[in-house]
Every structure is written in structure tokens, then in C-alpha cells.
Amino acid sequence: MPSHHAWVPIRVAQHDGETPEQYQRRRAEIERIVTGFRMGRYAEAEAERLERRLAQLRGDQSKKPASSSLR
Numbered sequence: 001m002p003s004h005h006a007w008v009p010i011r012v013a014q015h016d017g018e019t020p021e022q023y024q025r026r027r028a029e030i031e032r033i034v035t036g037f038r039m040g041r042y043a044e045a046e047a048e049r050l051e052r053r054l055a056q057l058r059g060d061q062s063k064k065p066a067s068s069s070l071r
Contacts, residue, residue, distance in 0.1 A: 010034050015059060030057050 012027040033054050036042055042050055 007038055012058075026057055030054065033057075 010031050012023075012030050014023045015026075018026070033050050036050070037047070
């Protein structure tokens with residue numbers, strides 16, 4: 001696949017005071033959720049739930065849709 005069709009890498013910042021183990025668990029969950037969105041794995045109700053979970057994991061209280069943070 002040409003490089004212009006590649007997904008943007010998933011970047012996860014480590015929160016202040018977060019241990020390396022906590023960071024790795026949170027990062028892994030974020031990567032699973034984002035990859036699922038990219039592959040179209042989630043139905044409407046599940047997608048809404050996972051958008052809220054993704055906002056919690058990222059510490060984003062604005063509750064932006066996951067699709068807007070992936071661009």
C-alpha cells in the first residue's frame with residue numbers, strides 16, 4: 001500500500017505521575033480502541049461507549065468524537 005494511504009501513528013502522552021506500568025496499560029487500551037475504529041469494528045452503541053472511554057483514557061474532558069482526534 002502506498003505510504004499516503006498509511007494510518008497516522010497513534011501517539012499517547014504519558015500523564016504526570018503515571019507509572020510506566022499504568023502508562024503501558026492505558027496506551028495498549030487506547031491503541032486497541034483506535035485500531036478498532038480504523039477497521040470499522042464497532043456498531044453504533046458500542047462506538048459511542050468506546051468514544052467516551054477513549055476520552056477518559058486520554059484525559060480529554062471535552063468529549064470530542066474519536067474520529068476528530070484521529071486526524
